[in-house]
Amino acid sequence: MSTLNQEETLYREKLWLETPLVRSIHISSLLQCNVYLKLDTLQPAQSFKYRGISHFAQHAKRTHGPDVHLIIASGGNAGLAAACAANVLKLRCTVYLPHGVNQSTIDFLRKEGAEVIIEGNYYLQALQGARKAVEAEPNNAVMVPAYDDPVVWEGHASMVHEIKRQLPEGTKPDAIFCSVGGGGLAGGIMDGCKAVGWDDVPLVTVETHGSNCFYQSLSLNDGPFVGSVASRTVPEGTRPEHCSEHNVTVAHLATLKSKATSLGASSPSAAVVRKALDRKGGVRSVCIPDEMAMQAVLNFAEDHKTLVELACSATIAPAYKPSLFTKLVPESRSNKLATVVLVVCGGFKISLDDLEEYRRIVAADIAAGGDWEVAYNGETLTTAKAE
Amino acid sequence: MLTSQQNRLYPDNLWVETPLIRSPHLSSHLQAEVYLKLETLQPTQSFKYRGITHYAQHALRTYGPDVHLVIASSGNAGIAAASAAKILKLRCTVFLPHGVSQPTIDYMRREGAEIVVEGNYYLQARKAAQKAIDADPKAVMVPGYDDPLLWEGHASLVHEVKQQLPAGTKPDAIFCSFGGGGLAGGIIVGCKAVGWDDVPLVTVETHGSNCFYQSLSLNDGPFVGDVASRPTPEGTTAEYNREHGVTVAHLAALTSKATSLGASSPSAAVVKMALEREGDIRSVCITDEMAMQAALNFAEDHKMLVELACSTTIAPTYKRDVFSKLVQMTGKVPTVVLVLCGGFKVSLNDMEDWRRAVAADIATGGDWGVAYNGETFTAPKLQ
Numbered sequence: 001m002s003t004l005n006q007e008e009t010l011y012r013e014k015l016w017l018e019t020p021l022v023r024s025i026h027i028s029s030l031l032q033c034n035v036y037l038k039l040d041t042l043q044p045a046q047s048f049k050y051r052g053i054s055h056f057a058q059h060a061k062r063t064h065g066p067d068v069h070l071i072i073a074s075g076g077n078a079g080l081a082a083a084c085a086a087n088v089l090k091l092r093c094t095v096y097l098p099h100g101v102n103q104s105t106i107d108f109l110r111k112e113g114a115e116v117i118i119e120g121n122y123y124l125q126a127l128q129g130a131r132k133a134v135e136a137e138p139n140n141a142v143m144v145p146a147y148d149d150p151v152v153w154e155g156h157a158s159m160v161h162e163i164k165r166q167l168p169e170g171t172k173p174d175a176i177f178c179s180v181g182g183g184g185l186a187g188g189i190m191d192g193c194k195a196v197g198w199d200d201v202p203l204v205t206v207e208t209h210g211s212n213c214f215y216q217s218l219s220l221n222d223g224p225f226v227g228s229v230a231s232r233t234v235p236e237g238t239r240p241e242h243c244s245e246h247n248v249t250v251a252h253l254a255t256l257k258s259k260a261t262s263l264g265a266s267s268p269s270a271a272v273v274r275k276a277l278d279r280k281g282g283v284r285s286v287c288i289p290d291e292m293a294m295q296a297v298l299n300f301a302e303d304h305k306t307l308v309e310l311a312c313s314a315t316i317a318p319a320y321k322p323s324l325f326t327k328l329v330p331e332s333r334s335n336k337l338a339t340v341v342l343v344v345c346g347g348f349k350i351s352l353d354d355l356e357e358y359r360r361i362v363a364a365d366i367a368a369g370g371d372w373e374v375a376y377n378g379e380t381l382t383t384a385k386a387e
Numbered sequence: 388m389l390t391s392q393q394n395r396l397y398p399d400n401l402w403v404e405t406p407l408i409r410s411p412h413l414s415s416h417l418q419a420e421v422y423l424k425l426e427t428l429q430p431t432q433s434f435k436y437r438g439i440t441h442y443a444q445h446a447l448r449t450y451g452p453d454v455h456l457v458i459a460s461s462g463n464a465g466i467a468a469a470s471a472a473k474i475l476k477l478r479c480t481v482f483l484p485h486g487v488s489q490p491t492i493d494y495m496r497r498e499g500a501e502i503v504v505e506g507n508y509y510l511q512a513r514k515a516a517q518k519a520i521d522a523d524p525k526a527v528m529v530p531g532y533d534d535p536l537l538w539e540g541h542a543s544l545v546h547e548v549k550q551q552l553p554a555g556t557k558p559d560a561i562f563c564s565f566g567g568g569g570l571a572g573g574i575i576v577g578c579k580a581v582g583w584d585d586v587p588l589v590t591v592e593t594h595g596s597n598c599f600y601q602s603l604s605l606n607d608g609p610f611v612g613d614v615a616s617r618p619t620p621e622g623t624t625a626e627y628n629r630e631h632g633v634t635v636a637h638l639a640a641l642t643s644k645a646t647s648l649g650a651s652s653p654s655a656a657v658v659k660m661a662l663e664r665e666g667d668i669r670s671v672c673i674t675d676e677m678a679m680q681a682a683l684n685f686a687e688d689h690k691m692l693v694e695l696a697c698s699t700t701i702a703p704t705y706k707r708d709v710f711s712k713l714v715q716m717t718g719k720v721p722t723v724v725l726v727l728c729g730g731f732k733v734s735l736n737d738m739e740d741w742r743r744a745v746a747a748d749i750a751t752g753g754d755w756g757v758a759y760n761g762e763t764f765t766a767p768k769l770q
Contacts, residue, residue: 023430104687359735
């Protein structure tokens with residue numbers, strides 16, 4: 001089946017939008033190659049999550065009928081995606097949130113008709129509340145998964161089909177960049193690449209040092225990291241766990257310290273880690289400091305007049321550092337024809353106040369001197385703080 | 388998918404089909420279906436890219452590859468022209484007055500344009516551009532807003548909107564900003580082409596840059612009362628344009644911070660089209676502060692930074708009292724389309740300035756004055 005037919009069949013009744021793939025004049029000029037932005041900020045619910053989660057919701061409606069009750073535990077964007085999808089599909093939706101989620105997110109959830117239950121101080125407690133609710137309605141309630149589900153990845157994968165059609169005819173990216181929280185987006189991108197004949201396209205995954213469960217998981221396996229597993233130390237607070245189903249070792253992080261809270265997963269999907277280790281194009285796993293992501297938020301706002309969360313700007317941050325970028329994508333060195341796609345995953349949890357705060361933090365960090373440390377497949381690189 | 392009409396009109400268009408997204412925030416706020424046409428996503432980040440690339444391609448076809456595109460612009464038109472020229476491999480010179488921000492100049496340079504900074508005001512840069520045209524037989528002036536080719540290019544956005552709305556939906560109103568009238572001209576032309584000549588057009592300006600509102604006031608048309616009863620503001624001269632049979636206002640000074648609107652007089656042809664079309668023209672003027680507040684709200688809701696000239700379009704939808712005067716709210720749920728014209732000339736510093744300006748203005752108490760087709764009413768400052 002041609003990929004076009006495949007796309008049509010899988011996504012015939014899709015609710016998400018085909019988002020623009022925009023060539024960034026600013027970033028392309030900086031890096032002297034072709035840098036494209038996949039603007040999933042423009043999805044309903046304002047993040048890529050709408051793809052996989054609306055796909056899951058449609059699947060749930062087909063399987064369980066129109067009375068199905070969608071339940072989700074979320075700190076924000078996944079809940080919004082579920083609420084928006086449920087609103088369109090006329091399904092009941094309940095979102096369990098921990099305390100501390102900001103009012104504008106709660107208002108948005110309610111605007112979309114979701115019931116909002118605020119429970120517990122941490123995500124895990126909200127998740128427990130959601131699980132209890134699902135158990136209490138065994139015939140009707142379905143838990144909407146945040147990132148670890150093939151139906152969700154299938155929805156996210158649609159973005160790769162679009163990118164292939166949207167790039168100039170016959171262009172294959174030299175790299176695709178995306179953020180990794182629990183791995184839902186990366187899983188979808190990898191599945192999508194496989195479907196369109198791009199299994200060999202390098203995938204650069206970006207996390208922050210303080211929320212890097214995927215990087216740490218890769219470190220626990222034979223794979224793209226330098227040296228042997230035995231030679232790599234397991235950080236304090238990390239517990240390795242072997243998953244026999246997917247035959248990978250996965251890291252469980254005791255705490256998450258990053259301000260990029262939308263990345264916040266204490267462990268990644270084991271299946272997605274497996275995909276990353278198996279694929280032809282490999283994975284280039286990067287971790288950056290929060291401050292570098294903050295600087296990218298500010299730059300991107302000035303260049304593209306778009307506000308993105310830290311979890312999203314993490315993807316863009318390496319592109320604002322030319323010498324770091326050429327280490328991650330050596331294919332782009334002195335190659336004006338190189339093509340790179342940055343998946344701008346979006347997210348609603350960003351405000352002008354946040355940007356003011358980031359400006360202050362970045363300025364203070366630059367004043368402190370020194371460079372930013374970047375981890376890349378087991379090695380450490382440095383990048384200059386100042387522009 | 389292009390209609391055959393679009394294919395005929397726009398065979399090699401350089402602009403992109405931009406998204407039309409439904410705003411859950413504004414729709415919920417107004418209990419209406421509010422759609423945003425995101426011209427912010429054109430390659431040069433404003434709608435100008437449509438008409439100006441269309442004009443540039445026409446210039447190339449007419450004069451050949453040695454044609455030299457010249458434009459006087461302090462911003463978005465200049466960026467669009469530079470970018471069009473780069474793609475079409477044409478020479479381009481942009482004449483700017485002093486004071487244009489470095490990021491804008493850098494952007495034009497990155498697109499390969501030659502930059503000449505001359506004069507303190509737009510008109511002086513315009514004079515310098517004209518001198519360059521007179522001296523160079525290959526040079527052609529790229530118009531800012533007053534040209535049928537521009538309108539034809541801009542009109543493409545209406546064709547897209549028609550296809551993008553849910554099947555068979557006709558907007559109850561289209562909202563747009565009005566500077567010199569290029570965008571409005573394009574929307575009027577586009578509406579006519581797709582059978583929407585009867586769709587009401589709400590044009591929004593700021594009090595300190597309202598040459599269109601003032602021009603409408605000088606003619607028999609949608610304004611209440613008769614021309615004679617409407618006073619001409621101090622600093623405005625009325626000029627009768629014989630070619631189009633309309634009177635046009637010339638403003639001595641523009642006092643608005645929405646500088647991308649800044650035209651001292653509108654296109655007479657567009658004024659004429661506005662008066663002649665079947666659908667209403669609903670001409671609105673708002674305060675700068677109301678536009679600033681809308682820009683701040685829009686940034687929080689939609690995570691996009693827009694210039695004041697663009698948030699001017701959005702501002703009426705953040706005030707239910709204003710919106711309900713402009714669009715009928717009884718009966719069926721109305722569908723409105725806001726054309727977000729975009730613009731590169733907005734920064735995070737601007738947002739900070741506007742936050743302070745709005746807070747200070749709210750602290751002085753009172754309401755914001757809104758003008759609408761010759762009448763005035765107020766909008767509450769607080770949300």
